Amino acid sequence: MQKPESAPRPSPLDHHYSGEHPLRTLAYLFRPDRHRLSLAVVVFAVKHIPVWLLPLITANIIDVVVDHGPVAELWYNTGVLVFVLVLNFPLALLYARLMSSSIRRMGRELRSALCRRMQYLSIGYHARVSAGVLQTKVVRDVEGVEQMTQQSADMGLAAIMTLIGGLAVIGYRAPVVLPVFLVVVPLAALLVRRLRSRIRSNNEEFRLEIEQLSSRVGEMTTLIPITRAHGLERTALHRVDHTLERVLSAGFRLDLLNGRFGSLSWILLNTMAVGCLSGSAIVAYYGWLGLSAGDVVMISAFFTALTASLTTLMNLTPIISKGLESVRSIGEVLQAPDLESNEGKASVDRIGGRIDFQGMGFRYPEATEHSVRGFELSVRPGETIALVGASGAGKSTILNLLIGFIRPTEGRILLDGADMASLDLRTYRRFLSVVPQESILFEGTIRENVTYGLEGGADEDALRRALLAANAMEFIERLPDGLDTVVGQRGARLSGGQKQRLAIARALIRDPRILVLDEATSALDNTSEGLIQDALSRLVRGRTVFVVAHRLSTIRNADRIIVMERGHIVEAGSHQELLARGGAYATTLQPRHSG
Structure with a gap:
């Protein structure tokens, strides 16, 4: 007699995805790792200290040279910088371990939730939705969420830490130029807001075309025996080629939009950086506001670092948009209502056969x-x-x-x-x-x-x-x-x-x-x-x-x-x-x- 299957392991999204914003879904997915992720952020902040500390130490060393200050200050600043640079290696390994384990666990649980949901969705649902489309959601969409999270963590945290550290140092060392730096942030945010909606719609269009391609390829491989037997190779290839053309067009439009977005933000931010460098140099040249030669170098280095950070954050927008679109795509399965409902119903322990x-x-x-x-x-x-x-x-x-x-x-x-x-x-x-x-x-x-x-x-x-x-x-x-x-x-x-x-x-x-x-x-x-x-x-x-x-x-x-x-x-x-x-x-x- 057949032994009953053991009860399935509960999945984190079995009864929690109800169409909320994708960011809330991600927050729920990472909830079991919240302490690990908090520690990862702290570790990243410490390991990232050299990035915003380097311009300050460079400014100190230049001022020591220009003003003929004590040589001991030069060695002190150098020693501090070398120490934090060496400390970066073990902290980078610890951060990678903490962050990667959390992201990989999330990907596993998300795939588990999808597979579990597919098992409980009705046969009618599976008759309507292509197996190739579902496979794309389990493989490609979850991979997209993992990549978005990983890149957002690595690049996003680096940019944010640089912004916070840089603005703090400038506010301490040269507060008179701080308002100039703060102008960049709202301008960048405005640019992101104006383009985000269009990037999202283009990502959704591209994702749907990829799902259609996956369905077509799955259909083609299944029909290969029939295709070859009746000499219909060209017909089959024509069907796939038509879908490939649509993927090409959608992908090309998306790439052009992303390129336009990246170029505009780069030009805007670097133009501001040039203006800030020239302005601070003139102020120091005429002895206004008490800026030293070291301060000019520090301001220039920080503006370059901060504009690079803002560019990174804006370049993350299409990556995040694509990842959130993958979350929405996954949500189409997780919130599909066409379920076979068995919860709370009587168990069948034996059957007579009537x-x-x-x-x-x-x-x-x-x-x-x-x-x-x-x-x-x-x-x-x-x-x-x-x-x-x-x-x-x-x-x-x-x-x-x-x-x-x-x-x-x-x-x-x-x-x-x-x-x-x-x-x-x-x-x-x-x-x-x-x-x-x-x-x-x-x-x-x-x-x-x-x-x-x-x-x-x-x-x-x-x-x-x-x-x-x-x-x-x-x-x-x-x-x-x-x-x-x-x-x-x-x-x-x-x-x-x-x-x-x-x-x-x-x-x-x-x-x-x-x-x-x-x-x-x-x-x-x-x-x-x-x-x-x-x-x-x-x-x-x-x-x-x-x-x-x-x-x-x-x-x-x-x-x-x-x-x-x-x-x-x-x-x-x-x-x-x-x-x-x-x-x-x-x-x-x-x-x-x-x-």
Whole structure:
């Protein structure tokens, strides 16, 4: 019997992201590291002392030389500067350790939150949103947030510390020129404010184009076998090239805007620096305001450092804007409302296997008509039910409702007498297995694929019994590495019949009480179908089974065959009963199965 999965580790954003400003989200993400980050800021401030101390010491040394002051002052200033320079190395390592560990932890938790949210978002959501787009959010957007935080910390802290230290020294040594320095800050802030909104919109446009490109490339790689088989390489490349052109245009516009922004701020700030240098030199030349030669050098050095700091802060604007856009992009998943709600509902500890559909109906949100309506069916424990009908009859919708991927929009489904709307579907699915039309395998060994999700794996005897019952051992024993053979991405190294037998073994080893077979033999040749049918006959014993199939051999032995048209049941009975009745099954569907 399958062991239940252990409870998932809580994620920091499971219930906290509700569309607030991205900066608040970042603050919440870094909350566990707030003490570590505070210490990192203090360490950075100390290690950064030489940057704003150097102009002051340079001014002192020049004044000693010009005024022929005591030589001891020269050595004293030099010693202080050498000491703080040497101190920079251990402090830089400590800062890197503190800051990097916090940022990397944040990235891990953010990716964990995204992956967790994706697991709980409904199947309908995943049908609407491309897997490539979601992958981009987990990889590229989180990387963008990490880069923004790292660069903001390193470059932003350096600029801020230089500004604070420089202004403090100028206020102490030459307070008369302090107002001139303070003019630069509001002018720079005005420039940033005027351009920020446009940078944000361009970043959002570029991000959406990248997501579209990721979706297109994922689609292209999936369709390569079809593309090559029909000689459609140029068509496929044209679709991707069109998206690449849009990425190029959006990226080019963004780069031009960033370049324009950087150039304007550089010209503005350096023009002010030249004016400040010339003005202070004239004041010192005529002996006004008591400025010395050292003060002129200090003012010039500080103005260069402060303008560089302000330029850095303004150049950080597009980086921060891009990072915050990544936070918003991630938020599209974290705040998506289309969740499967299981919290606080009754846990399913055992299943008898009785299923009752009572006046059940379902309509997709975007649809004008119901996919299923007025569906009434009582299924006994251990009974095999086959659903047949033309495409669009509602068969797949019934299976999705049974699995719990979607919820009835009217009526209800009872599991052993309990309304499934009141049950924790995660615990219910421990007793359910699905064998789909295309077996989904991951790039791992046969052993790992068959025992996937079982806590602690499965013992060797149970694994071999399941594989034998699924008629899979006959091909596994011919493989060089046997059970440890790597199947390749999506099972690419195995045939369709071999993958399907592994899917049956995966279901058998879980010993499910409810089994769903969704076109499990439709894509197989006759030889493979015979092996699969033999394995399925063992799989269905003693279980409540729902089958959707188009082959007569798959459904003829079902206890009841349910014939559906446009979401309604039109006939129900065994294969022989329906043939004798001469209704829709006999006149319309049965000839399709005979081939």
